[in-house]
Amino acid sequence: MSRKGERIMLNTETAAWIVANVRNVYPDNSRDTALQALSYFLDLTSGDDRPMEACIQAMSQANDLQKQLQMKEFTDIERFMKDLLKQVSPDVLNKAPAGCTEWSLKPLYTQAFRLFAPNFSLSNSASLDTLKKDNDEKWHFVNLYQFRNRISHGENPALDPARMTELITSMLVCELRLCYTWAKELAALWAQRQAWNTFDRMGYCRQITDAYNELCRQGFGYLDVHWYADSDPDTTGKTIDDLRRRSKDPALKLLGEAGTGKSTALRRMEFLMAQALANNARGIIPVYLELNSLTDDDHPVLNRAARQLGIEETHLAALLASGEICLLLDGFNEILDLVVKKKVANELDSLNARYPASRILLTDRAMARANIPTLAQARRLYLSPITMEARVEYFKHNCKDEAARKLILSKADQDPAYFEGMNTPLKLKQLVDVVTATHTVPEDLLHSYVQHLLEREMNEKKDPNIEYLNVFLQVLALQFQEEFSMMAAQRELAKCKTALGYTQPDTLQCLKLALDMGLLVSEEANTLRFASPEYQEYFEFEADANDLISVLD
Incomplete structure (x- = not known):
């Protein structure tokens, strides 16, 4: 396969062979799009055990005798359709059709015909001559179906060169027509794979986990904060890992005042998502951005996210479209430049509308004035008060000075009331900093x-x-x-x-x-x-x- 920029095409000889075989029987105005879509499909399936790409190229280079020997494999339209459905509509392929135990030849053809000829019957062979005379592409599907049906019943029909050429044309017309029907889906899938091929998944995950571990070493990281959703008692006491698994809301706002743990929660979620991604070849990619560091670009969020991932914006768009990105956006209230803030607000509304499969989690002050509103339909989440158990866990994880840690934990055992006002991560860190510096618990x-x-x-x-x-x-x-x-x-x-x-x-x-x-x-x-x-x-x-x-x- 040869590539020109980001477009992938069959090699010149194979493409010319396909065009020569479908000339005058496949519409010129859709041929290039169909050929491009076929190229995407062949590239997406090139790693399979029996790639159609190799089969088509071998057929294009074979002499008449070789063609006759390869005809059975080349015209295996069942495999072509199954591979195509596996890419563009796996849910359909996973469910056997009514009255059938598997996707055999006739159900596959019936499924194909529903795309562009829902009322056509495969058994209506009396109209074949009319279809052929009218150069109707349905003739090619029925022609191929009848040939494959004979083979599936154990026959080995004799083929002369004219009949082989006719079957080759029918096969190529069917392939082009099916790929043309799913051209957008195939282009999107190919773009997604290109994005993953250029994305350094393990390096990115390692960078996140190293940064989080460094935060923990500095005393900023670990805190088991809980959250709840507005007017939803069933969410009381939910953890950040629960939030990571919550996928039904494309946009969420995590609200709280200064020091209540919004940034801590987002950093924790980024870390958990990176751990999950590191263990899977594909998954949700977390993108944590501090919004107060954005500049006055045309698309400040997309530009920064693409640079952070080390990929092109077109590849980022493909991942957003497929729902493989989770934007963790920290501190909408901290954007000081009103021009940048308005751009970010508009961009977030646009991203939420354009890419509903991906997720946006935005932190903001609960009492912030909405002078520049954004994500008006987002579900509102609030951080729950920190429990005594969570405070103790915080001190164990984040107080690195052993003497200071013992003093704090001893105080927690003897005087739990002392900690009642320490209801934010900021106050817990303040205590750790003071006791570490002075080795006394201040009144x-x-x-x-x-x-x-x-x-x-x-x-x-x-x-x-x-x-x-x-x-x-x-x-x-x-x-x-x-x-x-x-x-x-x-x-x-x-x-x-x-x-x-x-x-x-x-x-x-x-x-x-x-x-x-x-x-x-x-x-x-x-x-x-x-x-x-x-x-x-x-x-x-x-x-x-x-x-x-x-x-x-």
């Missing part, structure tokens, strides 16, 4: 964590602005109860600098540091808020304790 976790975070950033980044960050965040907590603009924040911090006599700190850099540390978040361009109500309350309390409001006044 006030939030205070200890913020101080630990500031000290760690100072040690790692050596940025003098961090020294002023605590006071600046106290100012913001006093002045703003909800969202605030970057400009308004800088204005208030400039007033603070003047009131306190500061000269050195860069207010914009301080805001960027707070964003990097996760103390502030930005869900829209130039709009900020505290990452959680607890942070807001903490810095507001600190401001009151330091009587900061009287200084600012």
Whole structure:
């Protein structure tokens, strides 16, 4: 077989032989499409024990004597139809026709005729002469059927060259007509196989599992989070593995506030799907994308997904069409560029409509304003509160410091009430970080964590602005109860600098540091808020304790 770009064609000699045999009996306006579809089919079945590709090429090169010897195998239209149905309609082939124990010659022909001549009877041989005279392609099907029927009954009909040529033409017309009927399906199947041939499945799965294991080593990974669907009590307590197996919803939204485990859940699902894919030659390919890293491309999601998989966008489209992709899209609320966010929203709606067989799982804030809505029909899922058992498992898996782990687990045994407020993965990680750093279980976790975070950033980044960050965040907590603009924040911090006599700190850099540390978040361009109500309350309390409001006044 020769290839031109991504198109596959029979070799030149075989293609010319087919065209010569069907000239004037197969319509010219559909011949090229039919020949291309036949080429796709032959390539899809080239690995079979008795590939039709080899049979056709051998027939095209044989002399008359060889043709007579090969005629029985060449005209094996039953095998051709079974191989074709196996590709394009395996569900039909798996069910024996009514009144038959298997797909023998007549049921196969009946199935073929339903595609384009549902009312035609194979037994109506009286009309054969009329069909032949009218150059009706049904004549070729009946001609071949009668020949194969005699063979199936043990006959060995004598063949002269004229009769052989007639049967060759009938066989080729039948093959072209059947492939033409399923041309779109064959093209899609061939494109899917090309995509899998270019996709490094094992390397991709290994990359995912290595990254997940590294997250676990850093304390970010393992947490047995549960979820439930809106207004569906039967889903209470479902695990991430249950979500992986849930295939009836093409689009899902996983909703929750900051730190509740949305990213953790998606990373866990990606890992589980990669494990399953690594054990199967074909399967669902997980594609995890952090949406806040997308750029202003024509198709930001498709472009990034194709690059991540290492395949062409046309191959990605083929896999999406066949339902072999699961897009795990993290942080719709974190896309700051409104132009990019609108493009992503429109693209997700388009992908969901165009590729209903594939799945999209999108994370977003439960309370996020839908100023740019997307996937309006998606099923809404929510993360369940973390159980004590899940907390203990988290500490066992993610606290790598043995002394710190023993302190935390001992506290869990002696004072379980201490952990009641730790209902998000973020708070569990905060405790692990603080106890690992101090080897004490703090009474006030939030205070200890913020101080630990500031000290760690100072040690790692050596940025003098961090020294002023605590006071600046106290100012913001006093002045703003909800969202605030970057400009308004800088204005208030400039007033603070003047009131306190500061000269050195860069207010914009301080805001960027707070964003990097996760103390502030930005869900829209130039709009900020505290990452959680607890942070807001903490810095507001600190401001009151330091009587900061009287200084600012």
